[in-house]
Amino acid sequence: MKQPISITAISSISPLGSDLESTWEAYLNGQHYLTKKRFGDQHEWVSTIQQEDIQKIEEIRNADPKYRSLDKTVLYALFAARKAVADAGWTINDDFGINIGSSRGATELFETYHKEFLAQGKSSTLSSPTTTLGNISSWLAHDLKTHGPEISHSITCSTGLHGVLNGVAWLQSGMTHKFLVGGSEAPLTPFTISQMKALKVYSRRGLQKEVDFPCLALEMEKKENTMVLGEGASVACMEIGEKENALAQIVGVGYATEPLKHNISVSTDALCFQRSMKMALGDFSPDEVDVVVMHAPGTIKGDSSEIKAVEKVFCNKLPTLTTNKWKVGHTFGTSGSLSMELAILMLQKQQVISVPFVEAKNLPATINKVMVNAVGFGGNAVSLLLSRT
Template identity: 60%
Template sequence: MVSPISITGISSISPLGITEEEIWKAYKSLEHNISFEEFETEKTPVANLSAPGKKIIEKLKSSNAHYQNLDDSVLFSIYAARNAVKSAGWQGNHNFGVNIGSSRGATSLFEKYHKEFLENGKSSTLSSPTTTLGNISSWVAHDLQTEGPEISHSITCSTALHALLNGVAWLQSGLADRFLVGGSEAPLTPFTIAQMKALKIYASGEDSIYPCQALNLEKNRNSMFLGEGAGVICLENGIKDNALALVKGIGYATEPLKHNISISTDADCFQKSMKMALGNTKPEDVDAIVLHAPGTIKGDLAEYNAIKAVFEDQMPALTTNKWKIGHTFGASGILSLELALLMLKYQEFISVPFVEHNDIPKKLNKIIVNAVGFGGNAVSVLLERPIHN
């Protein structure tokens, strides 16, 4: 359990859109946001930013000469951070920390500069500063002119929720009263796509209504695909009048490695992280869980087994957004958290269209959000609807 911490602002940019209205409308739709593009002459399912999202990033890029040399992962973060701070009412107060991470970082620029090096034997002047992982938080802090600490990290696909853990730790320690946390990913590049295909977990084919079968425990093929986007939230100590939700519990765990991308059959790491996040909360009080569920056979089933082990016959309603927007790596946890916040606000459970949901909750007061990275780096966050909502 943690002392009261409020989420007072959030903003994201993803295939779902850039405004709360767009995003909620997209979630209520049964359509996915997948398109098929050619990568190395092979048609591949991906989820690009929405049309408004692409326009706003182009506008941001051209607004400042320095921004023209930045990777999309940085630009996504700057946009989301500006709007999160605005939604929380932090304008004019620069005394807050920043921790925005990424799994892969500047994939587009890294691949571009590496290609130039192979062709010319030389590296471009800006190749190093624009591809370091730290340049995401650094540029966000520069853009917002913050006075607090700047942190960057990568814990693969649980990066964004690890940023939340860091923010909570700083707040709990008394070293900060406000923290801006999140994750960003722009992985729709040839080498990144090729890496995922090499793992034999990538979705294929245009013959399915829903190419990604995330949370379908009966699937016989891996169906993960990649999407791009970023999400940023504002954390504050105490219970605030403008709180969107309260962070009631956090949990984390790491499994011993058996393979670079392994996770145990019953996802021991998730069992530990969820139990830690629950603390003194009764399992039956949790109304829903937003799963990590990337659409792989083993990953989805292992997480489900972990939930069964923790909740037994008190199973909450289960959902995920990856069938719709793909796996956004380091940003995925914060985009899942955004779905949880929207469900708490609108008091409506968002189901997965090809999964049978036996018990749709009539009210939503407590929701757990899960994320896990390669090697079993699990994080679980317990959110609670504020009383004033």
């Protein structure tokens, strides 16, 4: 890092709410936000945005005729981006860059148009433009009236944090002075759920017999995979240097990809995470990290390999470990951005949000630095080191 990057605003729409205070209150209550939803003739666990926020999304959709044909991934990102930009005090003259990604993109629209094609043998006029991944950043640039660079990308579940990496690179190159980054995901569709079930990673807990927590993310004694999908968007405003209105600073970034032995494999001790965390630490001592917000998807191998990677990097002085997937589900490309939001809230509030069914260890007296991890299919890990301002 040539110089720190200030995060001057962060905004999200998720199962926890659509503003930072309600999101923080939801983190404090110790309850999960996973619900059962019927897909065909079966119920599955999912995590949806709240009913009042669904109405807010519909208001955006109906406010402009052009927006009525857009997928939820675009609308979620529009909602979060408008609030973040306003909170940061950015104006249309800023010409800030945009990099919003999505693992799956316009899943709902794509499935709708595909069904239409199978039934009628032809596609609707808007089927191609409205299901293009580049839709997200392009529509945000249109809506926010910025003329800066716009990038959309998909790097599976680390998409949101890869957006942060891109923003850091642009800012430190001097090619722009502000960047809006994040992820948006709306994967709660029959085909997407079916894909996760085919991988045998989806949670069956509590579908037949009541349980306290359907997703056991970070629980090392579980005997079954317990991943649950969630939806939402999370974006952050980034500016070069130290800013008075910064919520936190990015003081380290790391990334790595490990050789694949299988399409969904990560090595037993997550070599990709070891490399990304060491890169993010840079010249900082591992002892300076107070909390690690884990990727921890709730699968046996995914959780255990990341834990082993943390143990390799931090050795005898482990920081406090936490995750939010037991509470909001796995939001694919948004997940890293929501983890970054949790990290910023803990830095701001000076309180660790623990996993209720996992013993909290090594709780810090003060929270000064938090590491955030994300990884996706392909072993493409990203780690960020955030610092209190």
